[in-house]
Amino acid sequence: MTVTLADVAARARVSPATVSRVLNGNYPVAASTRERVLRAVDELDYVLNGPASSLAAATSDLVGVLVNDIADPFFGIMASAAQSAIGESASGRAGGQKLAVVCNTGGSPERELTYLTLLQRQRAAAVILMGGSLEDPEHLAATAGKLAKLAEAGTRVVLCGRPPVPGDAHAAALVFDNRTGARRLAEHLLGLGHRRIGYVAGPADRTTTRHRLEGHREALAAAGVAEGPTVHGPYDRRSGHEATAELLARDPSLTAVVAANDTVALGVCAALRERGLSIPGDVSVAGFDDLPFSIDAVPALTTVRLPLHEAGVRAGRLAMGTEEAPAGGRDTVPAELLVRGSTAPPRG
């Protein structure tokens, strides 16, 4: 029924071992023999049996990329970059064709763990975790344990946009400098003269949320300005929309709103506009991440750019072992303030 290595071997009049060696290309095979084998493969339309191969070789060509929300371009961009970096470096066994796959955790710790187990089960060659994680100690410990076990089994572990697991030297980590980015953004607003700044934060208990909030507060504290109202919510426009009402209710004299990210900022803008407030005339708005649409917002969004594509590519390379792991196992990815039309001095 299905064509096996043995069938190919028979047709090429060689042993199965030889066929395997031709296919994996890490053993000297005479050119004429190789030729014959490849022809047989072609004629029989043979496709390697992955499970069998993985079982025998004790490794697979699967690379898992875990993201919090695949429908969010923030992750889409990084995942896409990683996937192409992985697809390109076609080295290693079996033609080096790795199967880079992205798994959507939806931000749920359980699903994250489930996916990690599933990947462990598949003996994945590498795993990339993208985006911030929950800060629940229990979950952190569980994840750390899983990752350690994966690393131990030979799976390369890469963190991208997530702080390194304390006490885990196995994983290479690309850490986004959310704190500095948020600080710069707040400093920009303060520099413009804003003193009453609302903040629509991301979900509580997330590293990304906390770091951005901390950077924001640092700047305020340094300037001796009191912290404005803060509301937490998911990373979507609706959250920004709803939070704005809450923020305004708590402090009607706000002159600026900082959003957890650009998507949220869009919701903030919509809500502001519905109330007849102009941007940045009445209220300045700022986002984070510099997602593609943020430059097309009206007015264009002041935001903090994270080099998502570049980070994704690096994560992919690290996963493939194509790029040297950074010294100390971690490297910081800088955030850059982008001032655009949505922020201006407060109405005098």
Add this chain to the structure above:
Amino acid sequence: MTVTLADVAARARVSPATVSRVLNGNYPVAASTRERVLRAVDELDYVLNGPASSLAAATSDLVGVLVNDIADPFFGIMASAAQSAIGESASGRAGGQKLAVVCNTGGSPERELTYLTLLQRQRAAAVILMGGSLEDPEHLAATAGKLAKLAEAGTRVVLCGRPPVPGDAHAAALVFDNRTGARRLAEHLLGLGHRRIGYVAGPADRTTTRHRLEGHREALAAAGVAEGPTVHGPYDRRSGHEATAELLARDPSLTAVVAANDTVALGVCAALRERGLSIPGDVSVAGFDDLPFSIDAVPALTTVRLPLHEAGVRAGRLAMGTEEAPAGGRDTVPAELLVRGSTAPPRG
């Protein structure tokens, strides 16, 4: 070193066969025995060897989801929906935990084929192809062949947003009614009084592009209105931005521009605005897909809504066999016109 089924068996004082049966749960095992086995599994922290399991059982728990561009929310939303639908239906063997993975083809036929081969290699349980495909006959034939082979090997094949492969009864297909959607949109514009309508189409040779264009032309033809300038380009904002210049150069008297999708429409709006043209005062703009941000554009984008989430869920269910395949193997997903602020009658 690594814990195997045999280790668990030894610890539970049963045979490997029994452990396997407990884990797969499709054979009578006495409650007390099951208990003992599960405890051993837990104590040893045993994780099933996926490749070995797949090899022996001749099936795997991998479900591949192929998308054209993972960074595009259009695909992200569908993929996310499919993935959660797949994650939820935890029936079948091995706890039924399927590993739903999304693969990014980048719209490249080669990569699409590569991924299909890789999934075939893994003996994937199902494959979902999302989004339009290239209309190149050669590629179409190659894909059809691959899909036939996959289906033959027991892999379920689902098409979502892509026309069914002619003469292929294996695949269930969810077809977006792009043609009708585009026609309605054009009719709307015509109804407002527009007679000079530019069109920024998607990449040539793509089914989605062609169907939308055809619907558009149908409406124009029915109304006896001459077709305006058309420019092709990728599905990104830059394309819309650049195409607008071209469109305006070809016909400076345009009163409306229809874009391939919402993202492109955003680029169109930006370009128009840069030229000092107001929307919809000087030029009306319409998008397609109703991506989340389109309602936050200023003005809000008139567009055609496709139920991406629902379609994704259905695709996931079809892949799991949880949902009955539609009669005739294909089902049409309706498109709904959404009139918002970006379209208005042309200036008098």
Add this chain to the structure above:
DNA sequence: TCCTCGATAGAAAGCGCTTTCTTCCGAGGG
């Protein structure tokens, strides 16, 4: 001319699981 060595190719032993075929055991039926 004999022996050694490098380059290839083959034989065969698993890899860790699933599953068919058996075996075993206690409960009823005759």
Add this chain to the structure above:
DNA sequence: CCCTCGGAAGAAAGCGCTTTCTATCGAGGA
């Protein structure tokens, strides 16, 4: 009281590949 029968567990044969260990052959070197 013996036999049959059904439920539960074990034995063992692979699943299709990789890889170590061997075998073979022709070319040089002594």
